[in-house]
Amino acid sequence: MSLDAHIERVLWTKFQISKRVTELASQITSDFSSPSPPPLLVGVATGAFLFLADLVRQIQLPISVDFIRAESYGSGTESSGAPRISLDLKLDVKDKHVILVEDIVDTGNTLSCLIKHLEAKGASSVSVCTFLDKPARRKVHFELLGDGKYYQGFECPDYFVVGYGMDFAELYRNLPYVGVLKPEYYN
Ligand SMILES: O=P(O)(O)OC[C@H]1O[C@H](OP(=O)(O)OP(=O)(O)O)[C@H](O)[C@@H]1O
Ligand code: HPA
Ligand SMILES: [Mg+2]
Numbered sequence: 001m002s003l004d005a006h007i008e009r010v011l012w013t014k015f016q017i018s019k020r021v022t023e024l025a026s027q028i029t030s031d032f033s034s035p036s037p038p039p040l041l042v043g044v045a046t047g048a049f050l051f052l053a054d055l056v057r058q059i060q061l062p063i064s065v066d067f068i069r070a071e072s073y074g075s076g077t078e079s080s081g082a083p084r085i086s087l088d089l090k091l092d093v094k095d096k097h098v099i100l101v102e103d104i105v106d107t108g109n110t111l112s113c114l115i116k117h118l119e120a121k122g123a124s125s126v127s128v129c130t131f132l133d134k135p136a137r138r139k140v141h142f143e144l145l146g147d148g149k150y151y152q153g154f155e156c157p158d159y160f161v162v163g164y165g166m167d168f169a170e171l172y173r174n175l176p177y178v179g180v181l182k183p184e185y186y187n
Contacts, residue, residue: 025058047103
C-alpha cells in the first residue's frame with residue numbers, strides 16, 4: 001500500500017507548492033536587496049526543513065542560514081502552550097535582519113517565543129516567512145521586530161495537516177505535498 005493511501009484529502013500539491021515558493025523567494029529577494037545587508041534565514045526545526053531548503057535556493061542574495069528548534073506539539077495535535085527552545089542558534093544575530101522560516105503558524109505560541117528570544121539577542125529586525133498560516137487557531141498575538149515583514153505561502157483551513165515537513169507524531173514529514181490524514185491514522 002502506498003503512503004498516499006493514508007491521506008484523506010490533498011490541500012496543496014507539489015506543483016502548487018513549488019510555484020508559491022518561487023513567488024515568496026522573489027519577493028524576499030526584492031525586499032532585502034541593497035541597500036539592506038543580506039538577511040539571516042533561520043529555519044525552525046524540524047518542520048521547516050523542506051520549505052527552507054526550497055526557499056533559500058531561489059533567493060538571489062548572499063544570505064546566511066541557521067536553525068533553531070522549538071517544540072510544543074510532542075506526539076499529539078494540540079499545542080502544549082509553552083514551546084521549549086531545545087536547539088539554539090549557532091550564529092550571532094546581534095544587529096542582523098533575521099527572517100524566521102516556519103512551516104506553519106497555528107496558535108502563534110512558537111513564533112511569539114522565538115521573536116522574543118531573537119529580540120533579547122539583539123536582532124535589529126525579525127521578519128517571518130511561513131509556508132502556512134492557520135488563523136482559525138490563533139491564541140497568541142505576536143509582533144514582528146523593527147521593520148520586519150510577514151510572508152505567508154497559503155492560508156490553512158482548520159485541519160491538522162501533514163506533509164512538506166509537517167508531522168503527526170514525527171511521521172509524514174516526507175510527503176511532497178500537504179494533506180489531511182484519514183481519521184484512523186490520527187489515533
Ligand atoms: O503556532 P504554534 O501553535 O506554536 O504551532 C506552530 C509550530 O508547531 C510545529 O512545531 P512542533 O512543536 O510540532 O515541532 P516540529 O517542527 O519538530 O514538528 C510547527 O512546526 C511550528 O513550529
Ligand atoms: O496542522 C499542523 N500540522 C503539523 N504540525 C503542526 N503544528 C501546528 N499545527 C500543525
Ligand atoms: Mg510537530
